[in-house]
Amino acid sequence: MRVTPARGRPVLWTAGEGAGVAALLLFTEEGNTHTAFLDVLAVRPEERRRGVGTALWERVREELLAQGRTSVAAMVDLGGPGQAFAEAIGFENVLPMAWYAQEIPAAAPDRAPRTPGYELLTWHGLVPDDWAPAAAAAHAAMEDAPTGDMDERIQTWTAQRLHTLQQLILDRGGDLSTVAAVTPEGEVAAYTEIVLPDPDGTSALQYDTVVLPAHRGHGLGRAVKRHMAAQAAARHPRLRRITTTVADENGPMRAVNEALGYRRERGVGIFQTKL
Structure with a gap:
Protein backbone atom coordinates (compact mmCIF):
# COMPACT_ATOMS: atom_id res chain seq x y z
CA MET A 1 0.00 0.00 0.00
CA ARG A 2 1.27 3.45 -0.93
CA VAL A 3 0.30 6.40 1.28
CA THR A 4 0.66 9.93 -0.07
CA PRO A 5 2.87 12.13 2.16
CA ALA A 6 1.07 15.00 3.86
CA ARG A 7 3.85 17.56 3.47
CA GLY A 8 4.87 17.24 -0.15
CA ARG A 9 5.18 15.33 -3.39
CA PRO A 10 7.49 12.29 -3.55
CA VAL A 11 9.74 11.52 -6.50
CA LEU A 12 11.50 8.15 -6.84
CA TRP A 13 14.37 6.90 -9.00
CA THR A 14 16.11 3.55 -9.46
CA ALA A 15 19.43 2.72 -11.08
CA GLY A 16 20.14 -0.43 -13.04
CA GLU A 17 18.45 -3.56 -11.77
CA GLY A 18 18.29 -2.59 -8.13
CA ALA A 19 21.82 -1.16 -8.01
CA GLY A 20 20.60 1.98 -6.28
CA VAL A 21 17.58 4.04 -5.35
CA ALA A 22 16.77 7.66 -4.53
CA ALA A 23 13.65 9.15 -2.94
CA LEU A 24 13.00 12.88 -2.76
CA LEU A 25 10.23 14.79 -0.99
CA LEU A 26 9.38 18.11 -2.64
CA PHE A 27 7.67 20.16 0.04
CA THR A 28 4.36 21.68 -1.03
CA GLU A 29 3.47 23.36 2.26
CA GLU A 30 3.52 27.14 2.40
CA GLY A 31 6.92 28.60 3.18
CA ASN A 32 8.91 25.52 2.17
CA THR A 33 8.38 25.32 -1.59
CA HIS A 34 11.97 26.54 -2.02
CA THR A 35 13.47 23.41 -0.47
CA ALA A 36 13.15 19.62 -0.29
CA PHE A 37 14.28 16.58 1.69
CA LEU A 38 16.27 13.68 0.26
CA ASP A 39 14.79 10.73 2.14
CA VAL A 40 17.01 8.08 0.51
CA LEU A 41 20.01 7.87 -1.76
CA ALA A 42 21.39 4.36 -1.39
CA VAL A 43 23.63 2.13 -3.50
CA ARG A 44 24.15 -1.59 -2.97
CA PRO A 45 27.63 -2.20 -1.47
CA GLU A 46 28.83 -4.26 -4.45
CA GLU A 47 27.79 -1.46 -6.83
CA ARG A 48 29.62 1.37 -5.06
CA ARG A 49 32.47 3.34 -6.66
CA ARG A 50 30.98 2.74 -10.09
CA GLY A 51 29.25 6.10 -10.46
CA VAL A 52 25.79 4.83 -9.49
CA GLY A 53 25.37 7.24 -6.59
CA THR A 54 26.61 10.20 -8.62
CA ALA A 55 24.24 9.36 -11.46
CA LEU A 56 21.31 9.19 -9.05
CA TRP A 57 22.31 12.49 -7.47
CA GLU A 58 22.43 14.16 -10.88
CA ARG A 59 18.87 13.03 -11.56
CA VAL A 60 17.78 14.33 -8.15
CA ARG A 61 19.56 17.63 -8.75
CA GLU A 62 17.94 18.06 -12.17
CA GLU A 63 14.51 17.57 -10.61
CA LEU A 64 15.26 20.05 -7.84
CA LEU A 65 16.34 22.71 -10.32
CA ALA A 66 13.38 22.02 -12.59
CA GLN A 67 11.05 22.56 -9.62
CA GLY A 68 12.75 25.80 -8.61
CA ARG A 69 14.25 24.47 -5.39
CA THR A 70 17.26 26.32 -3.99
CA SER A 71 18.32 23.81 -1.34
CA VAL A 72 17.89 20.20 -0.23
CA ALA A 73 18.61 18.44 3.05
CA ALA A 74 19.15 14.84 4.15
CA MET A 75 19.86 12.93 7.36
CA VAL A 76 23.26 11.25 7.13
CA ASP A 77 25.11 8.89 9.46
CA LEU A 78 28.47 10.32 10.53
CA GLY A 79 31.78 8.62 9.91
CA GLY A 80 30.72 6.33 7.08
CA PRO A 81 30.42 6.24 3.29
CA GLY A 82 27.22 8.30 3.40
CA GLN A 83 28.98 11.29 4.95
CA ALA A 84 31.92 11.01 2.57
CA PHE A 85 29.58 10.94 -0.44
CA ALA A 86 27.43 13.81 0.85
CA GLU A 87 30.44 16.04 1.42
CA ALA A 88 31.89 15.13 -1.98
CA ILE A 89 28.77 16.47 -3.73
CA GLY A 90 28.64 19.65 -1.68
CA PHE A 91 26.53 18.89 1.40
CA GLU A 92 27.45 20.40 4.78
CA ASN A 93 26.38 19.31 8.27
CA VAL A 94 24.07 22.11 9.43
CA LEU A 95 22.60 20.31 12.47
CA PRO A 96 24.79 17.75 14.30
CA MET A 97 22.70 15.14 16.11
CA ALA A 98 22.86 11.64 17.51
CA TRP A 99 20.65 8.58 17.85
CA TYR A 100 19.92 7.52 21.42
Missing part, protein backbone atom coordinates in the same frame (compact mmCIF):
# COMPACT_ATOMS: atom_id res chain seq x y z
CA ALA A 101 18.34 4.26 22.61
CA GLN A 102 16.52 3.21 25.77
CA GLU A 103 16.20 -0.47 26.61
CA ILE A 104 12.76 -1.48 27.89
CA PRO A 105 12.67 -4.32 30.43
CA ALA A 106 10.16 -7.13 29.99
CA ALA A 107 8.22 -5.98 33.06
CA ALA A 108 8.36 -2.19 33.05
CA PRO A 109 6.73 -0.45 36.04
CA ASP A 110 3.36 1.16 35.32
CA ARG A 111 3.26 3.64 38.21
CA ALA A 112 2.60 7.18 36.95
CA PRO A 113 5.21 9.76 37.99
CA ARG A 114 4.13 12.48 40.41
CA THR A 115 3.35 15.76 38.65
CA PRO A 116 1.77 18.13 41.22
CA GLY A 117 -0.53 20.59 39.50
CA TYR A 118 -0.69 18.57 36.30
CA GLU A 119 -2.61 15.51 35.11
CA LEU A 120 -1.01 12.94 32.83
CA LEU A 121 -3.25 11.87 29.95
CA THR A 122 -2.56 9.18 27.35
CA TRP A 123 -4.10 9.26 23.87
CA HIS A 124 -3.79 6.39 21.41
CA GLY A 125 -4.13 7.29 17.76
CA LEU A 126 -5.44 10.77 16.98
CA VAL A 127 -5.49 13.31 19.77
CA PRO A 128 -9.16 13.70 20.79
CA ASP A 129 -10.95 16.60 19.09
CA ASP A 130 -11.51 18.37 22.42
CA TRP A 131 -7.75 18.42 23.08
CA ALA A 132 -6.50 18.94 19.51
CA PRO A 133 -6.31 22.79 19.63
CA ALA A 134 -4.35 22.72 22.89
CA ALA A 135 -2.07 19.96 21.58
CA ALA A 136 -1.45 21.93 18.38
CA ALA A 137 -0.54 25.00 20.44
CA ALA A 138 1.94 22.88 22.40
CA HIS A 139 3.53 21.66 19.15
CA ALA A 140 4.24 25.29 18.32
CA ALA A 141 6.73 25.32 21.22
CA MET A 142 9.02 23.25 18.96
CA GLU A 143 9.93 26.59 17.37
CA ASP A 144 12.66 27.06 19.96
CA ALA A 145 14.17 23.61 19.34
CA PRO A 146 17.59 23.69 17.65
CA THR A 147 17.40 23.73 13.84
CA GLY A 148 20.93 24.82 12.99
CA ASP A 149 21.15 26.47 9.57
CA MET A 150 18.37 24.43 7.99
CA ASP A 151 16.41 26.18 5.23
CA GLU A 152 13.23 24.30 6.11
CA ARG A 153 10.85 26.56 8.01
CA ILE A 154 8.63 25.47 10.90
CA GLN A 155 4.98 25.51 9.94
CA THR A 156 2.07 26.95 11.90
CA TRP A 157 0.40 24.22 13.92
CA THR A 158 -3.37 23.86 13.83
CA ALA A 159 -5.66 21.08 15.04
CA GLN A 160 -6.24 20.09 11.41
CA ARG A 161 -2.53 19.89 10.61
CA LEU A 162 -1.89 17.85 13.75
CA HIS A 163 -4.60 15.35 12.85
CA THR A 164 -3.43 15.15 9.22
CA LEU A 165 0.12 14.22 10.20
CA GLN A 166 -1.05 11.78 12.87
CA GLN A 167 -3.45 10.12 10.43
CA LEU A 168 -0.56 9.59 8.01
CA ILE A 169 1.22 7.46 10.64
CA LEU A 170 -1.91 5.40 11.18
CA ASP A 171 -2.53 5.00 7.45
CA ARG A 172 0.95 3.53 7.11
CA GLY A 173 0.07 0.87 9.67
CA GLY A 174 1.89 2.41 12.61
CA ASP A 175 0.76 2.73 16.21
CA LEU A 176 0.87 6.24 17.68
CA SER A 177 0.50 7.26 21.32
CA THR A 178 0.78 10.64 23.02
CA VAL A 179 1.30 11.33 26.71
CA ALA A 180 0.50 14.87 27.80
CA ALA A 181 0.79 16.78 31.06
CA VAL A 182 -2.24 19.07 31.19
CA THR A 183 -3.29 21.86 33.51
CA PRO A 184 -6.68 22.29 35.19
CA GLU A 185 -7.27 25.17 32.77
CA GLY A 186 -7.02 22.82 29.77
CA GLU A 187 -3.51 23.71 28.57
CA VAL A 188 -1.14 21.05 27.29
CA ALA A 189 1.98 21.96 29.27
CA ALA A 190 4.15 19.12 27.95
CA TYR A 191 3.81 16.11 25.70
CA THR A 192 5.74 13.29 24.11
CA GLU A 193 4.88 10.98 21.22
CA ILE A 194 5.89 7.42 20.43
CA VAL A 195 5.39 5.49 17.19
CA LEU A 196 5.73 1.78 16.53
CA PRO A 197 6.07 1.40 12.74
CA ASP A 198 5.20 -2.26 13.35
CA PRO A 199 2.73 -2.48 16.26
CA ASP A 200 3.85 -6.07 16.89
CA GLY A 201 7.55 -5.26 16.66
CA THR A 202 10.24 -4.81 19.29
CA SER A 203 11.29 -1.23 18.46
CA ALA A 204 9.65 2.17 18.72
CA LEU A 205 10.55 5.70 17.69
CA GLN A 206 10.24 8.57 20.13
CA TYR A 207 8.95 11.56 18.18
CA ASP A 208 8.67 15.05 19.67
CA THR A 209 9.06 15.75 23.36
CA VAL A 210 8.14 19.31 24.30
CA VAL A 211 7.71 21.31 27.48
CA LEU A 212 6.23 24.76 27.06
CA PRO A 213 8.52 27.54 28.33
CA ALA A 214 6.12 28.62 31.10
CA HIS A 215 6.09 25.10 32.53
CA ARG A 216 9.77 24.23 32.45
CA GLY A 217 11.67 23.41 35.61
CA HIS A 218 9.00 21.05 37.01
CA GLY A 219 10.37 17.78 35.66
CA LEU A 220 7.57 17.41 33.11
CA GLY A 221 9.88 16.27 30.33
CA ARG A 222 11.11 13.34 32.41
CA ALA A 223 7.60 12.61 33.66
CA VAL A 224 5.90 12.33 30.27
CA LYS A 225 8.74 10.26 28.82
CA ARG A 226 8.88 7.91 31.82
CA HIS A 227 5.10 7.44 31.75
CA MET A 228 5.20 6.91 28.00
CA ALA A 229 7.76 4.11 28.30
CA ALA A 230 5.65 2.34 30.93
CA GLN A 231 2.46 2.77 28.93
CA ALA A 232 4.10 1.54 25.73
CA ALA A 233 5.56 -1.52 27.45
CA ALA A 234 2.15 -2.43 28.83
CA ARG A 235 0.42 -1.90 25.48
CA HIS A 236 3.11 -3.68 23.45
CA PRO A 237 4.56 -6.63 25.43
CA ARG A 238 7.19 -7.31 22.74
CA LEU A 239 8.62 -3.79 22.88
CA ARG A 240 12.26 -3.76 23.97
CA ARG A 241 13.83 -0.56 22.55
CA ILE A 242 12.87 3.07 22.08
CA THR A 243 15.12 5.21 19.89
CA THR A 244 15.19 8.94 19.26
CA THR A 245 17.37 11.70 17.85
CA VAL A 246 18.52 14.76 19.75
CA ALA A 247 20.50 17.72 18.46
CA ASP A 248 23.95 18.02 20.02
CA GLU A 249 23.20 21.58 21.15
CA ASN A 250 19.99 20.53 22.94
CA GLY A 251 21.61 20.06 26.33
CA PRO A 252 18.39 19.98 28.40
CA MET A 253 16.83 17.16 26.39
CA ARG A 254 20.08 15.18 26.35
CA ALA A 255 20.14 15.47 30.16
CA VAL A 256 16.53 14.24 30.40
CA ASN A 257 17.31 11.26 28.18
CA GLU A 258 20.44 10.37 30.13
CA ALA A 259 18.45 10.43 33.39
CA LEU A 260 15.96 7.98 31.84
CA GLY A 261 18.64 5.56 30.71
CA TYR A 262 19.04 6.53 27.07
CA ARG A 263 22.50 5.83 25.66
CA ARG A 264 24.13 7.40 22.63
CA GLU A 265 24.40 4.96 19.72
CA ARG A 266 25.78 6.88 16.75
CA GLY A 267 26.20 10.35 15.39
CA VAL A 268 24.06 11.69 12.57
CA GLY A 269 23.49 15.09 11.05
CA ILE A 270 21.13 17.06 8.90
CA PHE A 271 23.24 17.77 5.85
CA GLN A 272 22.21 20.46 3.40
CA THR A 273 23.40 21.90 0.12
CA LYS A 274 22.43 25.02 -1.79
CA LEU A 275 21.73 24.72 -5.51
Whole structure:
Protein backbone atom coordinates (compact mmCIF):
# COMPACT_ATOMS: atom_id res chain seq x y z
CA MET A 1 0.00 0.00 0.00
CA ARG A 2 1.27 3.45 -0.93
CA VAL A 3 0.30 6.40 1.28
CA THR A 4 0.66 9.93 -0.07
CA PRO A 5 2.87 12.13 2.16
CA ALA A 6 1.07 15.00 3.86
CA ARG A 7 3.85 17.56 3.47
CA GLY A 8 4.87 17.24 -0.15
CA ARG A 9 5.18 15.33 -3.39
CA PRO A 10 7.49 12.29 -3.55
CA VAL A 11 9.74 11.52 -6.50
CA LEU A 12 11.50 8.15 -6.84
CA TRP A 13 14.37 6.90 -9.00
CA THR A 14 16.11 3.55 -9.46
CA ALA A 15 19.43 2.72 -11.08
CA GLY A 16 20.14 -0.43 -13.04
CA GLU A 17 18.45 -3.56 -11.77
CA GLY A 18 18.29 -2.59 -8.13
CA ALA A 19 21.82 -1.16 -8.01
CA GLY A 20 20.60 1.98 -6.28
CA VAL A 21 17.58 4.04 -5.35
CA ALA A 22 16.77 7.66 -4.53
CA ALA A 23 13.65 9.15 -2.94
CA LEU A 24 13.00 12.88 -2.76
CA LEU A 25 10.23 14.79 -0.99
CA LEU A 26 9.38 18.11 -2.64
CA PHE A 27 7.67 20.16 0.04
CA THR A 28 4.36 21.68 -1.03
CA GLU A 29 3.47 23.36 2.26
CA GLU A 30 3.52 27.14 2.40
CA GLY A 31 6.92 28.60 3.18
CA ASN A 32 8.91 25.52 2.17
CA THR A 33 8.38 25.32 -1.59
CA HIS A 34 11.97 26.54 -2.02
CA THR A 35 13.47 23.41 -0.47
CA ALA A 36 13.15 19.62 -0.29
CA PHE A 37 14.28 16.58 1.69
CA LEU A 38 16.27 13.68 0.26
CA ASP A 39 14.79 10.73 2.14
CA VAL A 40 17.01 8.08 0.51
CA LEU A 41 20.01 7.87 -1.76
CA ALA A 42 21.39 4.36 -1.39
CA VAL A 43 23.63 2.13 -3.50
CA ARG A 44 24.15 -1.59 -2.97
CA PRO A 45 27.63 -2.20 -1.47
CA GLU A 46 28.83 -4.26 -4.45
CA GLU A 47 27.79 -1.46 -6.83
CA ARG A 48 29.62 1.37 -5.06
CA ARG A 49 32.47 3.34 -6.66
CA ARG A 50 30.98 2.74 -10.09
CA GLY A 51 29.25 6.10 -10.46
CA VAL A 52 25.79 4.83 -9.49
CA GLY A 53 25.37 7.24 -6.59
CA THR A 54 26.61 10.20 -8.62
CA ALA A 55 24.24 9.36 -11.46
CA LEU A 56 21.31 9.19 -9.05
CA TRP A 57 22.31 12.49 -7.47
CA GLU A 58 22.43 14.16 -10.88
CA ARG A 59 18.87 13.03 -11.56
CA VAL A 60 17.78 14.33 -8.15
CA ARG A 61 19.56 17.63 -8.75
CA GLU A 62 17.94 18.06 -12.17
CA GLU A 63 14.51 17.57 -10.61
CA LEU A 64 15.26 20.05 -7.84
CA LEU A 65 16.34 22.71 -10.32
CA ALA A 66 13.38 22.02 -12.59
CA GLN A 67 11.05 22.56 -9.62
CA GLY A 68 12.75 25.80 -8.61
CA ARG A 69 14.25 24.47 -5.39
CA THR A 70 17.26 26.32 -3.99
CA SER A 71 18.32 23.81 -1.34
CA VAL A 72 17.89 20.20 -0.23
CA ALA A 73 18.61 18.44 3.05
CA ALA A 74 19.15 14.84 4.15
CA MET A 75 19.86 12.93 7.36
CA VAL A 76 23.26 11.25 7.13
CA ASP A 77 25.11 8.89 9.46
CA LEU A 78 28.47 10.32 10.53
CA GLY A 79 31.78 8.62 9.91
CA GLY A 80 30.72 6.33 7.08
CA PRO A 81 30.42 6.24 3.29
CA GLY A 82 27.22 8.30 3.40
CA GLN A 83 28.98 11.29 4.95
CA ALA A 84 31.92 11.01 2.57
CA PHE A 85 29.58 10.94 -0.44
CA ALA A 86 27.43 13.81 0.85
CA GLU A 87 30.44 16.04 1.42
CA ALA A 88 31.89 15.13 -1.98
CA ILE A 89 28.77 16.47 -3.73
CA GLY A 90 28.64 19.65 -1.68
CA PHE A 91 26.53 18.89 1.40
CA GLU A 92 27.45 20.40 4.78
CA ASN A 93 26.38 19.31 8.27
CA VAL A 94 24.07 22.11 9.43
CA LEU A 95 22.60 20.31 12.47
CA PRO A 96 24.79 17.75 14.30
CA MET A 97 22.70 15.14 16.11
CA ALA A 98 22.86 11.64 17.51
CA TRP A 99 20.65 8.58 17.85
CA TYR A 100 19.92 7.52 21.42
CA ALA A 101 18.34 4.26 22.61
CA GLN A 102 16.52 3.21 25.77
CA GLU A 103 16.20 -0.47 26.61
CA ILE A 104 12.76 -1.48 27.89
CA PRO A 105 12.67 -4.32 30.43
CA ALA A 106 10.16 -7.13 29.99
CA ALA A 107 8.22 -5.98 33.06
CA ALA A 108 8.36 -2.19 33.05
CA PRO A 109 6.73 -0.45 36.04
CA ASP A 110 3.36 1.16 35.32
CA ARG A 111 3.26 3.64 38.21
CA ALA A 112 2.60 7.18 36.95
CA PRO A 113 5.21 9.76 37.99
CA ARG A 114 4.13 12.48 40.41
CA THR A 115 3.35 15.76 38.65
CA PRO A 116 1.77 18.13 41.22
CA GLY A 117 -0.53 20.59 39.50
CA TYR A 118 -0.69 18.57 36.30
CA GLU A 119 -2.61 15.51 35.11
CA LEU A 120 -1.01 12.94 32.83
CA LEU A 121 -3.25 11.87 29.95
CA THR A 122 -2.56 9.18 27.35
CA TRP A 123 -4.10 9.26 23.87
CA HIS A 124 -3.79 6.39 21.41
CA GLY A 125 -4.13 7.29 17.76
CA LEU A 126 -5.44 10.77 16.98
CA VAL A 127 -5.49 13.31 19.77
CA PRO A 128 -9.16 13.70 20.79
CA ASP A 129 -10.95 16.60 19.09
CA ASP A 130 -11.51 18.37 22.42
CA TRP A 131 -7.75 18.42 23.08
CA ALA A 132 -6.50 18.94 19.51
CA PRO A 133 -6.31 22.79 19.63
CA ALA A 134 -4.35 22.72 22.89
CA ALA A 135 -2.07 19.96 21.58
CA ALA A 136 -1.45 21.93 18.38
CA ALA A 137 -0.54 25.00 20.44
CA ALA A 138 1.94 22.88 22.40
CA HIS A 139 3.53 21.66 19.15
CA ALA A 140 4.24 25.29 18.32
CA ALA A 141 6.73 25.32 21.22
CA MET A 142 9.02 23.25 18.96
CA GLU A 143 9.93 26.59 17.37
CA ASP A 144 12.66 27.06 19.96
CA ALA A 145 14.17 23.61 19.34
CA PRO A 146 17.59 23.69 17.65
CA THR A 147 17.40 23.73 13.84
CA GLY A 148 20.93 24.82 12.99
CA ASP A 149 21.15 26.47 9.57
CA MET A 150 18.37 24.43 7.99
CA ASP A 151 16.41 26.18 5.23
CA GLU A 152 13.23 24.30 6.11
CA ARG A 153 10.85 26.56 8.01
CA ILE A 154 8.63 25.47 10.90
CA GLN A 155 4.98 25.51 9.94
CA THR A 156 2.07 26.95 11.90
CA TRP A 157 0.40 24.22 13.92
CA THR A 158 -3.37 23.86 13.83
CA ALA A 159 -5.66 21.08 15.04
CA GLN A 160 -6.24 20.09 11.41
CA ARG A 161 -2.53 19.89 10.61
CA LEU A 162 -1.89 17.85 13.75
CA HIS A 163 -4.60 15.35 12.85
CA THR A 164 -3.43 15.15 9.22
CA LEU A 165 0.12 14.22 10.20
CA GLN A 166 -1.05 11.78 12.87
CA GLN A 167 -3.45 10.12 10.43
CA LEU A 168 -0.56 9.59 8.01
CA ILE A 169 1.22 7.46 10.64
CA LEU A 170 -1.91 5.40 11.18
CA ASP A 171 -2.53 5.00 7.45
CA ARG A 172 0.95 3.53 7.11
CA GLY A 173 0.07 0.87 9.67
CA GLY A 174 1.89 2.41 12.61
CA ASP A 175 0.76 2.73 16.21
CA LEU A 176 0.87 6.24 17.68
CA SER A 177 0.50 7.26 21.32
CA THR A 178 0.78 10.64 23.02
CA VAL A 179 1.30 11.33 26.71
CA ALA A 180 0.50 14.87 27.80
CA ALA A 181 0.79 16.78 31.06
CA VAL A 182 -2.24 19.07 31.19
CA THR A 183 -3.29 21.86 33.51
CA PRO A 184 -6.68 22.29 35.19
CA GLU A 185 -7.27 25.17 32.77
CA GLY A 186 -7.02 22.82 29.77
CA GLU A 187 -3.51 23.71 28.57
CA VAL A 188 -1.14 21.05 27.29
CA ALA A 189 1.98 21.96 29.27
CA ALA A 190 4.15 19.12 27.95
CA TYR A 191 3.81 16.11 25.70
CA THR A 192 5.74 13.29 24.11
CA GLU A 193 4.88 10.98 21.22
CA ILE A 194 5.89 7.42 20.43
CA VAL A 195 5.39 5.49 17.19
CA LEU A 196 5.73 1.78 16.53
CA PRO A 197 6.07 1.40 12.74
CA ASP A 198 5.20 -2.26 13.35
CA PRO A 199 2.73 -2.48 16.26
CA ASP A 200 3.85 -6.07 16.89
CA GLY A 201 7.55 -5.26 16.66
CA THR A 202 10.24 -4.81 19.29
CA SER A 203 11.29 -1.23 18.46
CA ALA A 204 9.65 2.17 18.72
CA LEU A 205 10.55 5.70 17.69
CA GLN A 206 10.24 8.57 20.13
CA TYR A 207 8.95 11.56 18.18
CA ASP A 208 8.67 15.05 19.67
CA THR A 209 9.06 15.75 23.36
CA VAL A 210 8.14 19.31 24.30
CA VAL A 211 7.71 21.31 27.48
CA LEU A 212 6.23 24.76 27.06
CA PRO A 213 8.52 27.54 28.33
CA ALA A 214 6.12 28.62 31.10
CA HIS A 215 6.09 25.10 32.53
CA ARG A 216 9.77 24.23 32.45
CA GLY A 217 11.67 23.41 35.61
CA HIS A 218 9.00 21.05 37.01
CA GLY A 219 10.37 17.78 35.66
CA LEU A 220 7.57 17.41 33.11
CA GLY A 221 9.88 16.27 30.33
CA ARG A 222 11.11 13.34 32.41
CA ALA A 223 7.60 12.61 33.66
CA VAL A 224 5.90 12.33 30.27
CA LYS A 225 8.74 10.26 28.82
CA ARG A 226 8.88 7.91 31.82
CA HIS A 227 5.10 7.44 31.75
CA MET A 228 5.20 6.91 28.00
CA ALA A 229 7.76 4.11 28.30
CA ALA A 230 5.65 2.34 30.93
CA GLN A 231 2.46 2.77 28.93
CA ALA A 232 4.10 1.54 25.73
CA ALA A 233 5.56 -1.52 27.45
CA ALA A 234 2.15 -2.43 28.83
CA ARG A 235 0.42 -1.90 25.48
CA HIS A 236 3.11 -3.68 23.45
CA PRO A 237 4.56 -6.63 25.43
CA ARG A 238 7.19 -7.31 22.74
CA LEU A 239 8.62 -3.79 22.88
CA ARG A 240 12.26 -3.76 23.97
CA ARG A 241 13.83 -0.56 22.55
CA ILE A 242 12.87 3.07 22.08
CA THR A 243 15.12 5.21 19.89
CA THR A 244 15.19 8.94 19.26
CA THR A 245 17.37 11.70 17.85
CA VAL A 246 18.52 14.76 19.75
CA ALA A 247 20.50 17.72 18.46
CA ASP A 248 23.95 18.02 20.02
CA GLU A 249 23.20 21.58 21.15
CA ASN A 250 19.99 20.53 22.94
CA GLY A 251 21.61 20.06 26.33
CA PRO A 252 18.39 19.98 28.40
CA MET A 253 16.83 17.16 26.39
CA ARG A 254 20.08 15.18 26.35
CA ALA A 255 20.14 15.47 30.16
CA VAL A 256 16.53 14.24 30.40
CA ASN A 257 17.31 11.26 28.18
CA GLU A 258 20.44 10.37 30.13
CA ALA A 259 18.45 10.43 33.39
CA LEU A 260 15.96 7.98 31.84
CA GLY A 261 18.64 5.56 30.71
CA TYR A 262 19.04 6.53 27.07
CA ARG A 263 22.50 5.83 25.66
CA ARG A 264 24.13 7.40 22.63
CA GLU A 265 24.40 4.96 19.72
CA ARG A 266 25.78 6.88 16.75
CA GLY A 267 26.20 10.35 15.39
CA VAL A 268 24.06 11.69 12.57
CA GLY A 269 23.49 15.09 11.05
CA ILE A 270 21.13 17.06 8.90
CA PHE A 271 23.24 17.77 5.85
CA GLN A 272 22.21 20.46 3.40
CA THR A 273 23.40 21.90 0.12
CA LYS A 274 22.43 25.02 -1.79
CA LEU A 275 21.73 24.72 -5.51
